[in-house]
Amino acid sequence: MGLRLKHLSRDALRRGARFYLIIALAWVALAVPIAWAADAATPPAEAPPAVAEVPAEPSEMTTGPAGWLAHIIMGLEHEAISDVSMLPDTPSALEREWRSLDRNGSALGALIGLGWVALATCLALLAERLTARGVSWRLRRALRTRIAGPSVGDLLLLLLCDALGLAVFGVVFVYSRHWLMNVGVSLSLVLLAANVLIRWRIFVLIPRIVLRPGAPAARLIDIPEDEARRLSRFLSVVLLAITALVGFGRYGLSDEDSGAPHVIGLVVASAVCALDAWVVIRARCAIEALIRGHRSEGIIAALRGALARAWVPIGLTIVGGLLLFFIFGLSLGLLAYYHAFVSTLGVLLVLMVVERLTERGWHDSEAPHGRAAGVHRFVALSFHRILRAIVLLIAILTLASFWIDALDLTATSAAQAMHTVTAAVGTLFVAYLIWELTRLAIDRNLQDMPGGPKLPGTVDDEEESTPASRLQTILPIMRAFFGVAIGVLAVLIVLSRLGVDTAPLIAGAGVFGLAVSFGSQSLVRDIISGLFYMWDDAFRVGEYIDTGRLKGTVESLGVRSVKLRHHNGPLHTIPYGQLGAVTNLSRDFATIKFNLRLEPGTDIELVRKTAKQIGLAMQQESPEVASEVILPLKMQGIAEVADNAVVFRFKFTARPLKPSWIQREYLKRIYRVFAEKGINFASGALTLQTVPARAGLSGPAAQVIEEALSPRESAGVAPLRAPAASGAA
Incomplete structure (x- = not known):
């Protein structure tokens, strides 16, 4: 099977080669001075040259980091010389293993x-x-x-x-x-x-x-069918080769009489790393899609996207690091740590696949519609999170068992360590389970709660958002309180399981809280004021309030501040301590009063009866209006008598959800019915009358002007006069 590099750019190869060259040069630059320092620190020995090949004991080496590194380098050098001396015996050793x-x-x-x-x-x-x-x-x-x-x-x-x-x-x-x-x-x-x-x-x-x-x-990833089949066959063959090489290598390393176990291990490790590098390059697109995941927004998605774009150099670096780790572990007797590290990488890969599986099933599944859709969504989301927590719990326990085995502890110490880790991780899982169930119970009651601002044009202007109930207003704060309480208790229990004395921590936290309370009195005042506002039920989410200085709809309630959305769009964040007196305009009912300008001489009794008929008719004809109106429309009386109009005042009482919509409906009906009844609105026009000068006129012209200006009773035109008083106040 040939190596296909069609998905790998030349820049990625150059970056990988440059990176390995820098590592090699840094290793040489570090090893040479340390070796010189070790040679200078070690006293000359009178032993024959053959004895110099054996590394000195740790007690004979110079103490400190330089001496420790020099000892490691000398041990690696000794193992390298031994492996080179065994190279001629390697073919015969491989033949014996095969036979x-x-x-x-x-x-x-x-x-x-x-x-x-x-x-x-x-x-x-x-x-x-x-x-x-x-x-x-x-x-x-x-x-x-x-x-x-x-x-x-x-x-x-x-x-x-x-x-x-x-x-x-x-x-x-x-x-x-x-x-x-x-x-x-x-x-x-x-x-x-x-x-x-x-x-x-x-x-x-x-x-x-x-x-x-x-x-x-x-x-789980979006690739064509042909590519999926080819990649699946390729990975199957490569994994078979890797597994066979690793199995044969362990079989050879288990036989100490083979003559060259280290050489066989190095050859197998080199071949396996070469195959791993091939997989990194060949399966680049699939691995990048797996790392990138489903999410496209947020910090985590950006980090995963950057990791996916840099996967080839990162993957090649991991492969090279594994090869170096194996060489060090084989030479220094640290293969147990190498196996634990490789197992950790495998567990991370399995976690990534399981996460992608749950994401694919969660985002692509079909949910019901209506109110049941909200409940289904919350339950499914909680199930998704709990499932991921279970998988993470199993992964952590598996990794703990790997690394405890790698530490080569006694049976009693290993069992105790595993019991401690299991208790700590189990406590965290139980705390997370309690938190998820608590959040599910709270979120199910908040699904009808208005959330966020209504952008212009996204909804009908006649629709008004329903304010939240008192319980829905308090539940978000209770959710935050429960989250903090569960987290603190879980951390204290885990620390106590790990053998940490929590009494000094609790005492220190109390002293720290007292210091914070003295140093931030305004913060304490805001929090206490907010608690009393919640206790008095002064306002809720979705209600329109006026604080005297600022006004708007309550959008969210925090621990120390409230957010008000003005009807023009600005969002005000006001600490509770600065609210003062609050006027709630969305509680219980709203009485709306408005004025209409009618022509002088309009029949007041006719206007009163017509307004009353309009209110009663809309109560009967429109169920939506009837459900909102408490007291129907009526005329309150004359508010003002102007020069060219009579100002009438009307009022009605409705629920505070959408009184402006009710007023617009009443005005549409008034405009139509008043025209049918002959009730005219004032035009606002100003009439001017001028009297021409009579001096110098005589004869027929003067007589014509006098007749034009004199009132004529026969025409039936009454002079303009003030309307008579009416008893309909």
């Missing part, structure tokens, strides 16, 4: 036995494929025909089918040991093959879950 896989010690017999093992492997793979396909074919067909994406349950069922197929593979191969041994395959080869092949199938589960060849609906 040991046959009963009669024959190289050809080992090859024939390997062929029989390959045949058994093919049979086991066929059984695995048939089992996995047979169990999951209904689910795969349903996913292909479903419009919505798969849920978390569907993805977990596919994983369960794959695990069942893996179990069948293991059973078939282990059962095949009987006829394998009957045809002449040695027991050591059967055990080695079983160890390698079962590990290989377990490792292949990870790329199968991510790529899902043949099931694009359940694929």
